[in-house]
Amino acid sequence: xxxxxxxxxxxxxxxxxxxxxxxxxxxxxxxxxxxxxxxxxxxxxxxxxxxxxxxxxxxxxxxxxxxxxxxxxxxxxxxxxxxxxxxxxxxxxxxxxxxxxxxxxxxxxxxxxxxxxxxxxxxxxxxxxxxxxxxxxxxxxxxxxxxxxxxxxxxxxxxxxxxxxxxxxxxxxxxxxxxxxxx
Amino acid sequence: xxxxxxxxxxxxxxxxxxxxxxxxxxxxxxxxxxxxxxxxxxxxxxxxxxxxxxxxxxxxxxxxxxxxxxxxxxxxxxxxxxxxxxxxxxxxxxxxxxxxxxxxxxxxxxxxxxxxxxxxxxxxxxxxxxxxxxxxxxxxxxxxxxxxxxxxxxxxxxxxxxxxxxxxxxxxxxxxxxxxxxxxxxxxxxxxxxxxxxxxxxxxxxxxxxxxxxxxxxxxxxxxxxxxxxxxxxxxxxxxxxxxxxxxxxxxxxxxxxxxxxxxxxxxxxxxxxxxxxxxxxxxxxxxxxxxxxxxxxxxxxxxxxxxxxxxxxxxxxxxxxxxxxxxxxxxxxxxxxxxxxxxxxxxxxxxxxxxxxxxxxxxxxxxxxxxxxxxxxxxxxxxxxxxxxxxxxxxxxxxxxxxxxxxxxxxxxxxxxxxxxxxxxxxxxxxxxxxxxxxxxxxxxxxxxxxxxxxxxxxxxxxxxxxxxxxxxxxxxxxxxxxxxxxxxxxx
Numbered sequence: 001x002x003x004x005x006x007x008x009x010x011x012x013x014x015x016x017x018x019x020x021x022x023x024x025x026x027x028x029x030x031x032x033x034x035x036x037x038x039x040x041x042x043x044x045x046x047x048x049x050x051x052x053x054x055x056x057x058x059x060x061x062x063x064x065x066x067x068x069x070x071x072x073x074x075x076x077x078x079x080x081x082x083x084x085x086x087x088x089x090x091x092x093x094x095x096x097x098x099x100x101x102x103x104x105x106x107x108x109x110x111x112x113x114x115x116x117x118x119x120x121x122x123x124x125x126x127x128x129x130x131x132x133x134x135x136x137x138x139x140x141x142x143x144x145x146x147x148x149x150x151x152x153x154x155x156x157x158x159x160x161x162x163x164x165x166x167x168x169x170x171x172x173x174x175x176x177x178x179x180x181x182x183x
Numbered sequence: 184x185x186x187x188x189x190x191x192x193x194x195x196x197x198x199x200x201x202x203x204x205x206x207x208x209x210x211x212x213x214x215x216x217x218x219x220x221x222x223x224x225x226x227x228x229x230x231x232x233x234x235x236x237x238x239x240x241x242x243x244x245x246x247x248x249x250x251x252x253x254x255x256x257x258x259x260x261x262x263x264x265x266x267x268x269x270x271x272x273x274x275x276x277x278x279x280x281x282x283x284x285x286x287x288x289x290x291x292x293x294x295x296x297x298x299x300x301x302x303x304x305x306x307x308x309x310x311x312x313x314x315x316x317x318x319x320x321x322x323x324x325x326x327x328x329x330x331x332x333x334x335x336x337x338x339x340x341x342x343x344x345x346x347x348x349x350x351x352x353x354x355x356x357x358x359x360x361x362x363x364x365x366x367x368x369x370x371x372x373x374x375x376x377x378x379x380x381x382x383x384x385x386x387x388x389x390x391x392x393x394x395x396x397x398x399x400x401x402x403x404x405x406x407x408x409x410x411x412x413x414x415x416x417x418x419x420x421x422x423x424x425x426x427x428x429x430x431x432x433x434x435x436x437x438x439x440x441x442x443x444x445x446x447x448x449x450x451x452x453x454x455x456x457x458x459x460x461x462x463x464x465x466x467x468x469x470x471x472x473x474x475x476x477x478x479x480x481x482x483x484x485x486x487x488x489x490x491x492x493x494x495x496x497x498x499x500x501x502x503x504x505x506x507x508x509x510x511x512x513x514x515x516x517x518x519x520x521x522x523x524x525x526x527x528x529x530x531x532x533x534x535x536x537x538x539x540x541x542x543x544x545x546x547x548x549x550x551x552x553x554x555x556x557x558x559x560x561x562x563x564x565x566x567x568x569x570x571x572x573x574x575x576x577x578x579x580x581x582x583x584x585x586x587x588x589x590x591x592x593x594x595x596x597x598x599x600x601x602x603x604x605x606x607x608x609x610x611x612x613x614x615x616x617x618x619x620x621x622x623x624x625x626x627x628x629x630x631x632x633x634x635x636x637x638x639x640x641x642x643x644x645x646x647x648x649x650x651x652x653x654x655x656x657x658x659x660x661x662x663x664x665x666x667x668x669x670x671x672x673x674x675x676x
Binding site: 158159165166 | 211226275297299301303333334335336337338363383384386387388389390396403405407409413420422423424425426427428507509510531533535537538539540541545546554555556560561562618619620621622623638639640642644645
């Protein structure tokens, strides 16, 4: 799983490569405290890792999820439900990503909520380009976007400080699972 | 934003420089005016577009009143008419602002600035700024701060700069507005940071909205519930986010995410006005024609909500508190005409003039929608007009958890009947357009709902504003109506 894998690689090198620290220029006062949280789990940081090859999430195999889940610390939880499994990743500030895993081990959906948008290139993997280029989209002003392209559905809603959305593959939903189960 | 086609984008690209001049002036004032560049066909198309655009109604406005208009949007966006993909904006309200370089008399009025109660801060397309409008950059250790501004439909990449922003009243002889002024306020200049490669973390959030053609406006005026766009009390802390908002960029090493301090973030100009600085009321008349109206005019009136207003002070029960994320509770409670409402509590609902319809989770009502790119993708297409009711309540409701306090009645019409091809797509203001959004709501909520769940909300877009004055009270509001004190952020209507 892309997010988790990236997170697991963060603490060793992220403060040096990705962030300008107070050691060489002034920072806002809260940054240093915050760096401790970042070392534990920083969902936001995943987005900055442009140098790391993107690994697809949606439609991918669960094996990467499991490996990364074990490497991510307490902020990741796994809920096993009757028809699927949900991996919950939560940042220190409460932003959240849910990843829905089918019994066959396929990531069939993701959802998110937070003060900013997630890195959908990471979450959607190979489906990201379809998401951005599809003409089958409704852009309802600044607060609403729905893309329905073949088996891919992406639904984005919200405004600055509060974004919510989900993405799923209709052909990957486990038997008996409704899109409304992706919350 | 929902209706545009490749033709528009092509025309916009071809004519961008001309559009800067022709569309940069304030309606009716002549400011920023100039001849339309060139005699090429795109220029002619722009001229034809200019002739079609309505002007703001600024005559007789008080200094705290700004004129707003619902029309087809700037000419870079709507140079053609007559097909579904080129009819321009639907249900978007625009105004004009005057931007000045602080400490100078160098100013420019820019029209077709989208009015957005869902965001905070002024954002301007760099392509609309005159060449002499070099606004001073906001820096850290001498290096510029660039923002990845984010909206549900995409991102804006551009520098944070400082400006004096004025709005309201009739324009002066120079075409500049002077009614209310925010001095030295941070704005975003969209599309001026091409020297720095957009970080993958920013471009990964979706589609770029870095020009007029993709944004559908010359800029956006965020007059939402909050003072700053990220955090009013602390730095914009990256680890609290799913992707960074602010970056510090250098020529040699590119851009690194940056925790912008409170004073470095893009900020709501209203909060920086000398007076009338805790909110505003957005007034738009009712739209009474089912098939819409061509143009609708209204006002944005800036207020000190803390000082009380006749409307709110005499009826404080009209107040609906938002949570710290700008959301409150809504639920669809009924639908007729054979459709079924499911009254789950959508705890991340919001009132957003920057959205152009009623956007309702599919789990709340089962109205069908147009699934195809043409004519009206995504909009609800019920067999007839559906009458619905919704319950709404404050986000921090604790006395009756999750129980809606007020009933809202509204209608959803078939977009294929009223939007396009109705009237050849000439109309821009509709009170009956909506569409399905994703996600689900909750069967129960208790007290203040954490907003950082993926639970979705009902998006009460511009149709909600028609015939319903909406007060926006900033987070700085403290309104006392004895014996109670009401603290922002809240809406009232």
